[in-house]
Amino acid sequence: MPVKKAHPEAEDPQGDAAGAEAGVGGGAGDAELAERESRWNHALVGSGLGVWDHNYRLDRKYYSPTWKTIRGMAPDEEVAGDYDAWLQLVHPDDRDFVAHAIERQNAGDPNYQIFQYRERHRDGHWVWIDCRGACVEWDENGVPTRIVGTDIDITARKEAEETLSLLSRRLDLALEISHIGVFEADIENDTVEWDDRLIAIYGLQGASHQIASDAWAKSLHPDDRERVLGLAGRSVESGSDFQQEYRIIRGDGVERIIRARSAFFVDGNGHRKLIGANWDVTEDVALRNELQRAKDLAEARNRELEAAKENIERLALHDYLTDLPNRRYLDKMLDERSAECRAKGLALAILHVDLDRFKQINDTLGHRAGDAMLQHAANVLRNSVRAADFVARIGGDEFVILCAMNAASKKIGGLAQRIIRELRKPVRYEGHDCRFGASIGIAVNGGAKLDAKQTLLDADIALYRAKGLGRNRFEFFSASARNDIVSAKQLADEILIGLERNEFVPFYQLQFDARTLDVTGAETLARWQHPVHGLLTPDRFLDIAEDLDVVSTIDALILERALADRRAWIKDGLSIPKISVNVSARRLTDPDLGKKLRALKIEPGAIAFELLESISLDDCEKSVAANLKKLRKVGIDIHIDDFGTGHASIVSLLRLSPNTLKIDRELIRMLPQSAEQRKLVGSIIDIGRSLNILVIAEGVETADHVRILEQLGCDTLQGYALARPMPAMQIPSFIRAGSWRHGLTAARGLQTYLLRATPSRTAK
Structure with a gap:
């Protein structure tokens, strides 16, 4: 200086x-x-x-x-x-x-x-x-x-100190704003220290941080004391973490409900200690949820602290949980291995491994079980590859393997099969057999123009294909797979743009009384007026729309347009008693569905929601059942669509109490040729009649269909024999023309004449 x-x-x-x-x-x-x-x-x-x-x-x-x-x-x-x-x-x-x-x-x-x-x-x-x-x-x-x-x-050291200080401040702030009290107990010396927040929670203002060891036990509600102390005692004996909820009598005599979590650790002096957090959950469920959010925030900050420590100690190149190289290390090795392969004339094979059913283990057994499974998977991968191969965990439950070799395809396929076989074996964890598997995408490249990062993207595409084909399998990258993904991505972008431009429009297929052939309603069908490909039916876009989670948005848009079209028909002097619209399972779980429907001011009885039979299963979610009740309150009828192809029980049908059943077109198609089909459809109609539920037949394609369904007592008909789906503007002229009646009326007259002229005989 x-x-x-x-x-x-x-x-x-x-x-x-x-x-x-x-x-x-x-x-x-x-x-x-x-x-x-x-x-x-x-x-x-x-x-x-x-x-x-x-x-x-x-x-x-x-x-x-x-x-x-x-x-x-x-x-x-x-x-x-x-x-x-x-x-x-x-x-x-x-x-x-x-x-x-x-x-x-x-x-x-x-x-x-x-x-x-x-x-x-x-x-x-x-x-x-x-x-x-x-x-x-x-x-x-x-x-x-x-x-x-x-x-x-000392720049690096200063930055590290500042990072740790910042994370510590964040953690303390999280505890402060969430009103969580913290204690630490020395098990061997029988001493307990409470922080100011915990002292306030228990109403012991003025007490020192060094609390008497029996102060907590004395504060417990008499009715909870035996249970809580028993759980705490067993936890101390076993050394296991525990959580519980109990009542206390505060120092000022007020009764409160406390949630507590505690964990054991050994400090730097070898003393066995217990650290825990308490918070007051008396007020309402909203406070309970807020405390959960604060806990998650504190845990997230702890993970950040752990990550910062690991980054300093391991130079930010390894995953702290599995001790495998991390994504940063992988990026470095991609460049090194690709350069090595180019220099030696080798092929670089990249395996992108994704664990199947890992989320279920996390959700059911907790994150500690999930961590154990990740460590097990890491060990399987280490033991499956050669010493020269590179294995990395790149995040969550995803791993990448780099292999350089002369002839990769057969050997790499065998390696992938071996990994899948080993990962499918059950893993014992705390008395549970954890079962999961793996999907693997493989990409192999070589030559002077080898691009390792592009090869990794290709392996990711192959993984996507492996998962789409049923999981627990491996797939090699192909150009066609890339084209499929590019096409799906393009279609997804076009769907989002189409929503912004109101390109999704309703078409209507009229429904008719089976006896009089009068119009009784119309089913609303979603169509996409694509600017390039023209009018598209749902089979062209529904799967991608579900991946984008916009099916509910399309349903809501079609409903609003249908209500507007019905108002226009009424203004034009045309009355269609009821319009039915499809509703997705996802929309039925929307907690705000009732509020949104009330805002539309729907005339009672004018609209029906068509539910797929699979939605009406006995074990449907509580949110779905609650929304179905709200539908009835705002005057919306419930139709069960595609009845006869799902798994609903009669008990479920009685519980839902729909207004209408729609028989699936597959059951209608063979009615003229199959006596068994006629008996089955007749039974469904009888069930509907006995439960006072109307029955609509879909897929009515011919005059024979119309005749047979009328004879079986079906209430309503829908199909190409009567009317095809059409835009709203064509509905008035079609109904006024009444063209559907002409051919069917003549056919009915002929049928009546034949019945009268032919001697009676027993039907086959």
Whole structure:
């Protein structure tokens, strides 16, 4: 570090040492001295210490190459030595302090032998420097004439300290805003410390942090005391973490409900301790949810602290849970392995492994079980590959394997099969057999143009295909798979744009009374008026829409358009008694569905929601059942669609009490040819009649269908024999024309004549 008064740079860093050597003689002494100096020089360089030497007596100073490197200078670059110019490189917030510290250090003040400050690096960023200096020579008056010291770059350490400090502040803030009280108990010494928040929760204001060991037990509600103390005692004996909820009588006599969580640990002195958190959950469920959010936040902060610690200790290249290389390490190895393969003429095979059913294990047995499964999977992968192969965990339950080899396809296929077989074996965890599997995508590439990052993307595409084909399998990348994904992505983008542009429109298929052929209603069908491909039916876009989670949005849009069209028909003097619209299972779980429907001001009895039979199963979600009740309250009827193809029981049917059943078209198609089909459909109609439920037949394609269904007692008909789906603007003219009646009326007349003219006989 420069001093206030500039001195010329020393020409020979070893000048003083050479003079000293001359004073003690030559020979073996010179060699020994040189060896010592070399040893110290190497030690200083290896430790990253930059040496500086300010000699007032000789009016010169010395700065080592490491000292210069710390500041971004070339090792052989000369230092100007201008004190004022150098002081301008010191951070403005540190400048006054540094000037004072240098002055005191030059004066030999021991309190300033070590100090820290920031200095601007040659490339513009700030470098934290730990400066250590001391006087080594004085004149006859005791005034320091030579000060020698070292500088070291501590920027990384400062950043690490700041990161840890920030995370600690966040954790404390999370605890403060969530009103969580914390205690720590020393099991061996029978002492307990409570923080201020916990003291306030128990109403013990004025108490010291060192709480009597029986204070907590005394505060327990008498009716809960035996249960809570028993659980706590068993936990202490077994050393297992525990959680519980109980009532207390506060110090002010008020009864409150407390939720507590506790965990055991051993501190640095080997003492077994218990740490826990308590919070008051009395007020309402909203407070309970808020406390859960605060707990999750605290756990997230703990994970951040753990991640920061691991990053410092393992140079941010390994996953703390599995000890496998992480994504950052993988990115580095992709470049290295691809360069190696290009140089040696090898192929690079990348296996992207994703665990199947891992989320279910996490959700049912907890994250500790999930962590155990990840560690097991990591061990399986390590044991399955060769020593030269590279295995990384890149996040969640995903892993990547890099293999360089001569002929990859057959060997890699065998490796993938072996991994899948091993991962399908059950893993025992705390009395449970955990079962999961793996889907693997494989991409192999080689040659002079090998691009490892593109190969990794190809492996990801192959993995997507493996999962789509049923999981627990492996698939090799192919160009067609990439094209499929690109097409699906393009269609997904077009669906979102189509929603913005209102390209999704309703079509209507009229429904008719089976006896009179009068119009009784219309089913609303979603269509996509694609700007390029024209009118598209749901089979072209529904799967992608479900992946995008926009089916509910389409349902809501079609419902609003259908209501507007019905109002227009009424204004035009045309009455269609009822319009039915499809509703997705996802929309039935929407807690705000009732509110949204009330806002539409739907006329009671004018709209029916068509539910797939699979939605009406006996074990349907409570949210679905609640929304079905709300539908009835706003006057919306319930139709069961595609009846006869699902798994609903009669009990479920009675519980839902729908207004209408729609017989699936597959049961209608063979009615003219199949007596068994006629009996089955007749039975469904009888069930509907006995439960006072109307029955609609879909897929009515011919006059024979119309005749048979009328004879079987079906209430309503829908199909191409009567009317095809059409846009709203065509409905009025179609109904007024009544063209569907002409052919069917003639056919009915002929049938009546034949029945009268033919002798009666028993039907087959």
